[in-house]
Amino acid sequence: MRLQDKVCIITGAGSGIGRGTAFLFAEHGAKLVLVDRDLDGLTATQAQLPAGVSALAVRADVSKAADIERVVENALREHGRIDVVFNNAGIMPHGDLLDFAEQTWDEVMAVNVKGMFLMCKAVIPAMLVQGGGSIINTSSVMATLTEPGYEAYTASKAAVIGLTKAIAVSYAEKNIRCNAICPGWVDTPMNLHLLEEMGEEQLKALIKRQQPTGRMATTREVAYCVLFLASDESSGVTGSALYVDGAASAAI
Template identity: 45%
Template sequence: MRLLHKTALITGAGSGIGRVTALRFASEGAQVIVNDLKAADGEETVRLIREQGGEATFLQADVTKASDVEQMVERALQTYGAIDILFNNAGISGIGAIHELSEELWDRVVNVNMKGVFLPCKYVVPHMIERGSGNIINMSSAIAEIGLMKRAVYAATKGAVLTLTKCMQVDYASHNIRVNALLPGTILTPFVEKYLKESYADAEEGLNTIRRRQLTGDLGRPEDVANAALFLASDESKFMMGSPLYIDGGCTFGKMA
């Protein structure tokens, strides 16, 4: 029970990595605040947590809207009295080289992936400063360290999140707040499955192409990232500050012969 008596707010927890992490945190004793834009998805995550005997509450909010986020944080504090862990997991992708991207798509990806980290931090951090402790995990990506075809805007935002993480750590270390980043490689989530079906004539061949990026020869699973998030959320990582944690099957620093 590594998160016993801790309250964790997880954005984008209605599916994929966010849902699996919410379940993992709850299994380790955390009270989980499940945030998602889609009520049905968020409520399903809460149902699954309660089914396994955990404690969770769903709070619907658009992480790109200040009023939504402020109200979400206020309601979370009213319900549990504290937010010990903030996991900024919500994010979207955008496919295309720079000249292929519409301004609308660029703005949407930047808004969700960057502002969607900024706003939860803006409203949670003052509470953490007041309490003299806190733990923030930001979802970056292995793409922050490598070039990848047709992922210009996604890579730009995830690189920004990694740099933001380091700057935040400098600002808040004196308040006993830790800030670290997760850098997953390609993880087999519903989003990736949808991408494979839409982008390749043969989804299985597309999957094989992506598998070759990893030294493991396979994609990661949401559980792999959830376990890494649990490590960062727990006291086991208490000497990690402003650090990137890679869960990428070797795609960042390795290359097949």
């Protein structure tokens, strides 16, 4: 019970890493505030949690300030405090720079980066009053290693690391910690389109080439890293980026 009674906001909780983290946090006694713009996904996550788990679901678009303020208001009304925020919602459009729409670029930055800024701006006042908190932001191994056609995504995930470090430095004395996780290949719906585009054999070969473990990480493996950063066990850790990438970033 490493998060006993801690109030934890998780964005992107309607799928993949966010959902897997919600399940693990629930096992560790957290009170969950689940956020996603996809109501069906959100409802499915809530429905799969064991009976008795405290889980408030709030449909919200993280790129909209009014939505984020509503999430934080709901969480504070229900629980009176916010101990942990897992800023995890993200999108990964792919395409040649020359054909990449300006609007798509703006959307990637708004969801992947501005959403985190808005959430931090909304929760930090409560964390200051409480005397601390832990913020975890989902970056990616693609913040520094990339492939053609991922300019927007790579730029956004690099910005997440910068934002994380800046917040960590600004609020370290106030006991508000801010860390990033950098996943490599993770088995979530985000990669499903690649399965359709490349076929199973080719996708498996690509993963084997890029991630020395030769397989995608599970959402639970990623969630354990988030659990560590959320819990008091990581009280000395802030401003760091934890790689959960099966050695992808270590390989030539």
